[in-house]
Amino acid sequence: MSTFALHTSSVDATRALGEALATVVRGGDLIVLAGDLGAGKTALTQGLGRGLGIDDAITSPTYTLAHQHQGELRLHHLDVYRFEASAEILDVGLFELLDDSEAVTVIEWGDAIMSSLPAQLLEVQLELGDGDDDRIISLRLVGEEWAARRRALGEAVAPWTLEAEA
Ligand code: ADP
Ligand code: MG
Numbered sequence: 001m002s003t004f005a006l007h008t009s010s011v012d013a014t015r016a017l018g019e020a021l022a023t024v025v026r027g028g029d030l031i032v033l034a035g036d037l038g039a040g041k042t043a044l045t046q047g048l049g050r051g052l053g054i055d056d057a058i059t060s061p062t063y064t065l066a067h068q069h070q071g072e073l074r075l076h077h078l079d080v081y082r083f084e085a086s087a088e089i090l091d092v093g094l095f096e097l098l099d100d101s102e103a104v105t106v107i108e109w110g111d112a113i114m115s116s117l118p119a120q121l122l123e124v125q126l127e128l129g130d131g132d133d134d135r136i137i138s139l140r141l142v143g144e145e146w147a148a149r150r151r152a153l154g155e156a157v158a159p160w161t162l163e164a165e166a
Contacts, residue, residue, distance in 0.1 A: 002150050006137040006160040007129065013160065014040045014126075014135060015047030020156045021122075022051025024149050027073050028101045030118060032110030035126035040135050041079075041108040044124060048106065049075055060108065065092045074103035081109040089116055120145040122153075136162075 008014045025031070025048070033041040046058045052071035061067040061079045065088070069075040076097040083089065097105050098118060110117065111125075120143030127136045139157065141147055154161070 002141040002147060004139040004154060004157055005162040006139065006157055007162050008040075008135050008137060008160055009129075009131065010133050011040065011043050014043045014137070015050065017137065017157060017160050018044040018047025018049075019051035020047075020159070021153075022048050023156050024152050025052075025073070025104045027103060028098075029104045029145075030098060030121040031104065031106045032114065032117065032121050032123045033106060033108045033126070034111035034123060036128070039126035039128065040137075041124075041126060044126070044137075045075075045077055045106050045108070048104070049077075052104070066097065074100060076100065076103050076105040077108075078106070078110075079108040080113055083109075083113065089113060119143050122146055 006017065008017060033044065035041055042060045049058045049069055049071065052073050052075060054069040054071035054075060056069045058069065058077065061077055062081060065078060067077045069077065078092065111123065123140040123142060125138045129136050141150060141153065
């Protein structure tokens with residue numbers, strides 16, 4: 001399994017990283033965002049949206065559960081922090097969203113429902129670093145679809161890379 005260890009030192013850098021990720025995503029992709037409140041999950045999604053040519057303001061879909069935005073691809077943006085049971089996954093139509101081959105699906109707190117998710121995904125884990133604006137960000141490529149993009153992904157995130165492991 002491939003991982004990349006990254007670092008950003010501002011919210012704008014995390015947005016720029018998200019924008020860089022847009023160069024390697026394809027329709028049908030799933031990105032799981034893990035990390036505590038304030039870690040930067042929504043900031044990263046804002047950058048991804050910008051990279052996909054989405055003009056809407058992207059905010060955390062905490063109360064509505066899922067937001068849709070249209071750019072070069074659609075973006076389905078979910079926050080499952082408040083999900084209590086798998087019934088809510090069905091309520092929000094998660095599996096239909098994941099079947100949308102013209103969309104990228106981003107799930108904040110998605111690690112909490114990992115066992116319900118497909119086996120092809122990019123997991124982005126954000127953690128607080130030493131300074132207030134430092135974030136340690138790790139990418140984990142799960143499944144062949146992502147493994148095949150390892151090199152392209154590594155190039156895209158090179159400006160923020162601390163180390164890469166095979
Ligand atoms: P989450 O969705 O994980 O709860 P948000 O993206 O909504 O987090 O908020 C992140 C907060 O942390 C914002 O207030 C942002 O300005 C701040 N911040 C400071 N440094 C960074 C950084 N390097 N990356 C992302 N956010 C940062
Ligand atoms: Mg958020």
